[in-house]
């Protein structure tokens with residue numbers, strides 16, 4: 131459906147409450163902006179477009195977003211708008227301690243208040259690295275202006291000694307190979323610069339690739355946003371066209387909430403299953419739905435994704451990398467394969483429905499984008515587990531797991547925290563075998579704090595040397611979207627919140643029944659009640675600052691880890707004058 135591009139503001143644009151005033155306040159709002167060389171007529175009522183940029187040299191995945199912003203500005207000027215770029219907290223996944231996830235909600239708060247507090251009418255969100263796009267979208271959703279996402283795009287394929295190597299996925303693989311004695315440390319470190327060959331986000335189907343694809347399938351980013359390589363000139367052209375589009379979205383008053391419908395979320399869940407997307411997207415989508423008031427539950431990921439096969443042959447669930455996915459046809463081609471399951475009438479910021487966008491999109495490499503008749507794997511959607519060990523749910527990504535381990539009963543080897551795990555896992559005297567279940571506590575949203583990506587615990591060295599490459603692992607942590615294995619994550623409630631995970635002891639039996647969606651601790655209720663009485667309770671992580679606010683208000687993983695007081699929105703009301 132083509133959108134109505136005629137100018138029809140139902141009320142004066144937000145920016146006109148500042149720039150359109152012929153009084154002392156108007157003087158102040160305009161005069162200081164003119165310090166940047168802006169002429170009089172740019173304050174004539176044209177749409178003012180904020181470009182929210184998470185560029186940072188501490189977030190290499192987003193390091194080229196200053197350049198991308200310049201292309202957005204070209205498009206905004208061309209369409210008759212006024213572009214104004216502003217920074218937002220950048221969250222570099224590989225640099226921030228204790229975990230970038232701790233700060234996703236802080237970014238969301240900053241974005242929300244920056245948008246609402248400034249005289250802007252529409253927003254372009256420039257992000258890429260894992261937590262930047264979700265944090266920006268959550269904040270923008272709580273204001274609900276016309277909004278468009280441009281992702282930084284995947285970095286080029288890693289190339290090492292004649293082979294492709296993928297961000298993250300090969301870090302996990304190669305580090306296990308060192309510990310198994312299969313390669314030397316020198317070989318391992320030689321791969322460092324070969325893996326990250328350009329700016330852009332991880333080139334595997336990690337959390338950033340997954341959420342860039344989510345943005346495209348939600349209809350809030352332009353076609354091919356998820357897969358166009360970061361350094362491809364066509365991403366610059368896409369940014370230019372996006373600049374034009376955001377002006378049109380403002381003129382036709384198409385707000386973010388008009389795209390973020392239940393149907394759009396269902397499309398995103400199905401596409402996410404077909405690409406073998408990251409478990410982290412589940413948390414972010416739940417939080418985003420909460421911001422716009424769309425009813426979405428953890429269980430929906432299992433129900434809506436049920437029967438969706440893995441179509442994208444991309445690491446960690448497959449073999450190829452994001453560049454390959456783009457050359458094979460990108461998301462439109464994959465969505466065309468999946469068309470009978472998708473809501474084709476959902477809107478896109480591009481101006482057409484998602485169905486119109488992918489109609490006729492061809493697959494150019496069937497090794498990379500498979501057909502429904504011959505998928506990479508059957509049934510790739512997330513499995514949501516329940517049971518006495520996870521009363522509010524837990525998650526496993528079957529496409530990245532070992533099929534035989536998805537139904538397993540074994541004795542727990544318990545680690546109370548990550549430091550204990552690191553100290554003991556390679557102890558030759560540790561009582562562990564390939565049937566054991568490695569269980570880690572204290573890594574949930576409150577526990578670390580921030581819910582780090584440590585759920586894919588490295589296997590004991592002595593088992594690696596025997597050739598073991600996967601074991602059942604259970605925790606309240608997350609794992610990197612680039613990781614793989616039979617890893618049960620996001621156990622809710624977490625140990626720190628007094629969930630049953632806190633009371634598991636080494637030697638207890640655990641039952642993982644993936645097909646039956648069960649996660650059970652085979653210990654009697656009476657015994658668990660006794661252990662609960664002995665529990666020392668949660669740790670106070672900080673008595674001041676953001677961490678104090680966060681730990682007192684963060685919700686559990688099954689609710690998306692948003693702060694309880696940030697759920698919903700406060701709209702775009704123009705507040706009282708500053709002077």
Ligand code: FES
Nearest residue numbers: 191259331332338
């Ligand atoms: Fe930034 Fe992977 S570390 S996207």
